Amino acid sequence: MHLVRGALVALLGLEEDIEVVAELADGDDIVPTALEVKPDVAVIDIDLAGMDGLTAAAQLQEVMPECRTLILTSLGRPGTFRRALAAGVRGFLLKDAPPRQLAQAIRRVAQGERVVDPDLMVAAWDSGDNPLTERETEVLRLAADGAEVTEIAGRLYLSVGTVRNYLTSTVVKLNARNRLDAVRIAREAGWV
Incomplete structure (x- = not known):
């Protein structure tokens, strides 16, 4: 660079x-x-x-x-x-x-x-709009950067269960196979 x-x-x-x-x-x-x-x-x-x-x-x-x-x-x-x-x-x-x-x-x-x-x-x-909420996008961005569920929960002051719910929601909304696929889809679209 x-x-x-x-x-x-x-x-x-x-x-x-x-x-x-x-x-x-x-x-x-x-x-x-x-x-x-x-x-x-x-x-x-x-x-x-x-x-x-x-x-x-x-x-x-x-x-x-x-x-x-x-x-x-x-x-x-x-x-x-x-x-x-x-x-x-x-x-x-x-x-x-x-x-x-x-x-x-x-x-x-x-x-x-x-x-x-x-x-x-x-x-x-x-292209379509980002179907994820601001919080779902934030959680997925942290997951994309390699943060574990407990770390995401701590950084965003959420419970572990809430973070898991957000991640599940992103997988469903993006019609992804799993969290990794959701990250790939969101990155390709430029949402994270």
């Missing part, structure tokens, strides 16, 4: 009207650094060490709404795109987009426009 990030910074450095003011590897550093350097646009990947990019984008929107966010990711799933919109993201581009398109997207987002990969927009339009 350091190589890709460095290449992007170098590429954007060739643009006369774009100045890169920070380059970060960890999602936990996004909000504090943005508050310090005050960028017009934050280009963020979703899959980061520490805090994920969508959570960082949502926090950035809360504390610094004048900074617009552009997600640049390889996770081009309709559910992920919807989560990005809910986080207040102004742009969503896939990493396989042509390099020139990134610079144009940054300019457009800086001007207040929305920029979205057209194929992803159509896929999001055609």
Whole structure:
């Protein structure tokens, strides 16, 4: 990722009207650094060490709404795109987009426009909504990260039986064979 990030910074450095003011590897550093350097646009990947990019984008929107966010990711799933919109993201581009398109997207987002990969927009339009409740999604996300039922219960202040009920509910709602299959389905849809 350091190589890709460095290449992007170098590429954007060739643009006369774009100045890169920070380059970060960890999602936990996004909000504090943005508050310090005050960028017009934050280009963020979703899959980061520490805090994920969508959570960082949502926090950035809360504390610094004048900074617009552009997600640049390889996770081009309709559910992920919807989560990005809910986080207040102004742009969503896939990493396989042509390099020139990134610079144009940054300019457009800086001007207040929305920029979205057209194929992803159509896929999001055609895909179904997440059938899981917010709590079911939260429980499944923790299970997907490898947390055991007792650990999930402790972290969410729920009983073990309630956590098991949520997990069973996710399996049923997603028409999955088991919890692992439910995680796979939810990840493919971009819900977790």
